Amino acid sequence: MRLWGTRGSIPVSGVRTIRHGGNTSCIEIRHLEEIIICDAGSGIRELGLLLARGRPRRLDIFITHTHWDHIAGFPFFAPAYIPGFELHVYGARGFKKDLRSVFTGQLDSDYFPVQFEDMKANIEFHVLEEPALRLGGFEISWEFTHHPAATYAYKIKFGRRSMAYVSDNEFLHGYLGPPQDLQLSSEVAAPYRPLVEFLDGVDLLIGEAQYTNEEYRSKIGWGHSSLSNACVLAQLANVKRWIVTHHDPLHDDDFLDQKLNTTKEVARVIGHPMEVRHGYDGLVEFW
Numbered sequence: 169m170r171l172w173g174t175r176g177s178i179p180v181s182g183v184r185t186i187r188h189g190g191n192t193s194c195i196e197i198r199h200l201e202e203i204i205i206c207d208a209g210s211g212i213r214e215l216g217l218l219l220a221r222g223r224p225r226r227l228d229i230f231i232t233h234t235h236w237d238h239i240a241g242f243p244f245f246a247p248a249y250i251p252g253f254e255l256h257v258y259g260a261r262g263f264k265k266d267l268r269s270v271f272t273g274q275l276d277s278d279y280f281p282v283q284f285e286d287m288k289a290n291i292e293f294h295v296l297e298e299p300a301l302r303l304g305g306f307e308i309s310w311e312f313t314h315h316p317a318a319t320y321a322y323k324i325k326f327g328r329r330s331m332a333y334v335s336d337n338e339f340l341h342g343y344l345g346p347p348q349d350l351q352l353s354s355e356v357a358a359p360y361r362p363l364v365e366f367l368d369g370v371d372l373l374i375g376e377a378q379y380t381n382e383e384y385r386s387k388i389g390w391g392h393s394s395l396s397n398a399c400v401l402a403q404l405a406n407v408k409r410w411i412v413t414h415h416d417p418l419h420d421d422d423f424l425d426q427k428l429n430t431t432k433e434v435a436r437v438i439g440h441p442m443e444v445r446h447g448y449d450g451l452v453e454f455w
């Protein structure tokens with residue numbers, strides 16, 4: 169899999185964020201000629217330029233939710249304009265507009281010079297409601313996260329291997345207490361049982377921990393986790409390898425380095441040894 173965008177909320181640029189990168193959410197998951205894409209943040213633009221150089225093909229794009237940072241790259245996704253490409257866009261049933269309206273709305277002439285009708289690929293939108301979907305060798309399943317939009321976490325299995333992508337998720341909403349000694353049966357954790365069980369034992373987690381513990385105090389309810397609470401999710405779900413993504417636009421490279429050290433320290437304190445790293449734009453990982 170390759171991370172094409174690891175920033176949350178809004179793209180950033182400049183020398184202070186050059187090591188982690190500034191594009192918003194997009195992941196490519198590939199086995200030989202089969203490609204699955206998760207999210208269409210600004211990172212999907214560069215992926216699209218690469219794919220557009222190849223022959224037209226089918227591409228399956230799973231959207232966690234339709235906040236800007238997860239869809240804003242779609243109008244710049246070159247394969248959408250090329251006849252012969254077949255795009256399938258999947259997501260949760262939204263609270264208000266449907267998936268197709270949200271995507272085509274981005275190409276309204278008030279916002280963008282090119283219209284949806286100019287996209288010459290065959291583009292279909294699908295609401296995910298069955299428990300799982302099989303595409304070639306991949307099996308994709310989903311579960312709701314805790315975020316102020318209809319948001320899915322995705323789990324992708326290939327043979328006996330599995331990875332999960334949990335981009336925007338406020339785990340243990342409002343919890344500011346110590347991260348150690350929390351159980352799935354703890355009162356604060358119990359509402360999250362479906363998500364924890366969904367993630368249980370994945371080989372690789374791509375997931376957020378957007379705020380430091382101090383920042384989280386003033387951002388409760390914004391839909392993102394403190395790093396301590398995110399560590400508890402990794403522990404309860406028995407995650408062994410975690411790549412942190414959806415970095416806050418206020419966090420520059422040096423700050424993120426410090427934050428990663430703190431995350432490792434929390435993992436040590438709660439007694440959950442795991443490999444934890446920060447994602448960056450361009451990171452390639454085998455799983």
Ligand SMILES: [Zn+2]
Pocket residue numbers: 176177235237238335336414
């Ligand atoms: Zn986001």
Ligand SMILES: [Zn+2]
Pocket residue numbers: 233235315317336391
């Ligand atoms: Zn969001």
